[in-house]
Amino acid sequence: MTAQILDGRAQSAAILDRVEREVAEFVAAHGRVPVLATVLVGDDPASRTYVRMKANRCAKVGMQSRRLELDASISTETLIEAIRELSADPEVDGILLQHPVPDQIDERAAFEAIAPSKDVDGVTRTSFAMMAFDEGGFRSATPGGIMALIDAYDIPLAGKHAVVVGRSPILGKPVGMLLLARNATVTYCHSRTADLAGHVARADVVVAAVGRPALIKGDWIKPGAVVVDAGYADNQGDVDYEPAAERASYITPVPGGVGPMTIAVLIDQTMQAARARESARAGDLTPAGTPKR
Known part of the structure; x- marks a missing residue:
């Protein structure tokens, strides 16, 4: 068996093409351009690259990107x-705090300073709660991108056993909640999980989100499983790709899988936030100022 590639580049391009049309319609209707503000603390090269990529995608769809750079100290x-x-x-529709931030910063407190109606990266407690209760709001960008990629290939989730390896508040935990909402049975694994290989081997869907190179071995993968690697491109991902691809039915490459989808969801949710602001002016506002899905 050779796995079919879950092509994040192609699917993200489709999302951005749609958003580009929506931006043009929005500008024509409201006479203003949606604005995403990015906040970068320090000069970490990888973070600077990510912020630049997001600004480039904004420009591609006709949005404005406003960058705020702050000293690492x-x-x-x-x-x-x-x-x-x-x-x-009032000119800003969405806010992105590029993470991680320097060690002296309380990252959670900084996230919570973002107004929920502008939390287009889905990092606040309000966004997590609304997502978990299926009450609209913004999804965490990477989990939202994972779900959009799975949906693009019509992969069924109901009744499937999904194993999420990782429990971060902006990736592992929210993607598990999104899978649960789609009627998958979800198991969370982490650094203290006993017999990680055994859990992975029983999974119909594996989401690897720990940032440890090749942690998930290819021979752990159940034949026919769906493998989503949300690991970093810099370390070539969390899954030992080649042997895993020989057993899986679908697999994401690194790079080119989850990463492009994360940015596409961020841009898409900025468009949603801009529309919600205009709806608020018309008096049609959902509880946290964000659109119902």
Whole structure:
């Protein structure tokens, strides 16, 4: 068996093409361009690259990207103040705090300074709760991208056993909740899980999200399973790709799988946020100021 590639580049391009049309319609209807504000703390080369990529995608669809760069030595209080100013800025539709942030920063406190109606990266507690209860709101961008990629290939999830390896609040935990909402049976695994190989071997769907190169071995994969590798491109992913691809039915490459989908969802949700602001002006507002799906 040779797995079919889950092509994140092709599917993200389709999303961005749609958003480009929606932006043009929005500008014609409302006389303004949607704005995504990105906040970068410090000069980490990888983070700077990611922010630049997001700005480029904004430009491609006709959105405006506003970049705020802050010194690596700033305090949590200074960062929170800057984010609150963006939250209150009537010209800003979405806010992205590029993570990780320097060690002295309380990242969770900084995330919570983002107004839920502008949390297009889906990192606040409000966004997580609304997603978990299926009450609209914004999905965490990478989990949202994973679900969009699975849906693009019409992969059924109901009744399937999904194993999520990783439990971060912006990737592992939310993707498990999204899979659960689609009637999959979800098992979370992590650094203290006993017999990780055994859990993975029983999975119909494996989502690897730990940032450890080749942690998931190819011979762990159940024949015919769907393998989604959300690991970093810099370390070539969390899954030992070649042997896993020989056993899986579908698999994401790294790079070119989940990464492009993350950015596409971020841009798409910025468009949703802009529309929600205009709906608010017309008095048609959902509980957290975000559109129902």
